Amino acid sequence: MSSTAQSTNSLSSVAANHAANRQPGSAPLGSGLEARGIHAWFGKHHALENVSLDFAAGTVTALIGPSGCGKSTFIRTLNRMHEFIPSAAMAGEVLLDGKDIYESGTDVTKIRLQIGMVFQKPNPFPSMTIGQNVLSGLKLAQIKSEKKNDDLLEECLTRSGLWSEVKDRLDAHAGGLSGGQQQRLCIARSLAVNPKVLLMDEPCSALDPGSTLRIEDTIGQLAKTMTIIIVTHNMQQAARVSDYTAFFLSDGGPGQMIEVGPTNEMFSRPKDSRTENYVSGRFG
Numbered sequence: 545m546s547s548t549a550q551s552t553n554s555l556s557s558v559a560a561n562h563a564a565n566r567q568p569g570s571a572p573l574g575s576g577l578e579a580r581g582i583h584a585w586f587g588k589h590h591a592l593e594n595v596s597l598d599f600a601a602g603t604v605t606a607l608i609g610p611s612g613c614g615k616s617t618f619i620r621t622l623n624r625m626h627e628f629i630p631s632a633a634m635a636g637e638v639l640l641d642g643k644d645i646y647e648s649g650t651d652v653t654k655i656r657l658q659i660g661m662v663f664q665k666p667n668p669f670p671s672m673t674i675g676q677n678v679l680s681g682l683k684l685a686q687i688k689s690e691k692k693n694d695d696l697l698e699e700c701l702t703r704s705g706l707w708s709e710v711k712d713r714l715d716a717h718a719g720g721l722s723g724g725q726q727q728r729l730c731i732a733r734s735l736a737v738n739p740k741v742l743l744m745d746e747p748c749s750a751l752d753p754g755s756t757l758r759i760e761d762t763i764g765q766l767a768k769t770m771t772i773i774i775v776t777h778n779m780q781q782a783a784r785v786s787d788y789t790a791f792f793l794s795d796g797g798p799g800q801m802i803e804v805g806p807t808n809e810m811f812s813r814p815k816d817s818r819t820e821n822y823v824s825g826r827f828g
């Protein structure tokens with residue numbers, strides 16, 4: 545057996561193991577997120593062509609593909625961040641629970657509260673305390689949680705897997721946390737506003753393996769109550785955390801979504817030879 549075949553096999557067994565152990569939550573969720581016919585441009589550069597993808601509520605979808613194929617661009621269209629880039633344009637629809645987030649008159653701030661985002665580089669407010677960071681989204685949006693601040697803090701930090709490490713220093717500055725802790729703090733901050741969808745663009749790429757595994761555990765827990773879309777270059781990570789995987793590729797032209805399917809199938813018997821070449825490490 546070649547080493548390539550072995551690595552693909554182990555990816556598919558990791559993915560099959562994830563699928564077998566996946567325990568969906570029991571909370572009633574909405575109908576999820578649907579992207580329909582998404583195109584994106586930067587000036588004249590057509591970066592993304594006609595991408596349609598469904599993200600069922602309570603599932604984790606990994607977006608994979610070589611650098612520059614449009615993964616970050618696509619994920620930014622899902623919570624209306626793309627339009628804030630100068631020169632950026634887009635076409636298509638994104639439906640959250642059946643309603644287009646691009647419909648005229650939609651309050652973009654409200655959309656961002658429902659569709660949160662965690663970035664590659666942790667971006668806590670370093671001079672705010674850990675506690676203030678978690679609650680900052682509520683403050684910015686001028687909304688009040690039904691829960692008491694202390695309860696909400698504990699809940700969000702527990703869900704993001706950070707509580708036990710910071711419970712005795714909630715008043716310390718967030719800048720003093722490690723990179724992995726800062727990323728889990730950013731996840732806690734996203735959770736405080738109770739989003740339905742969490743977008744994560746390479747959330748572990750700057751982290752050590754231990755912090756990465758903790759965040760993957762966190763993703764597994766969160767997926768019981770929300771829909772998660774994660775961009776990753778790490779195939780093992782996609783196999784460990786995701787229910788579905790979508791493969792993007794730019795073949796000289798705009799980026800396209802080549803294939804989507806259950807993660808264990810994408811890693812064991814992809815339909816498109818380009819997917820197979822990518823997941824087996826032949827390019828990218």
Ligand SMILES: Nc1ncnc2c1ncn2[C@@H]1O[C@H](COP(=O)(O)OP(=O)(O)OP(=O)(O)O)[C@@H](O)[C@H]1O
Nearest residue numbers: 586589591610611612613614615616617618629799
């Ligand atoms: N702000 C921008 N201005 C102009 N072009 C951009 C901008 N952001 C991305 N692009 C272009 O759009 C295309 C897709 O980029 P994008 O960042 O979405 O790729 P990606 O798949 O996320 O790559 P990576 O894996 O390296 O993060 C690329 O050709 C890129 O150069």
Ligand SMILES: [Mg+2]
Nearest residue numbers: 615616617745
């Ligand atoms: Mg990117």
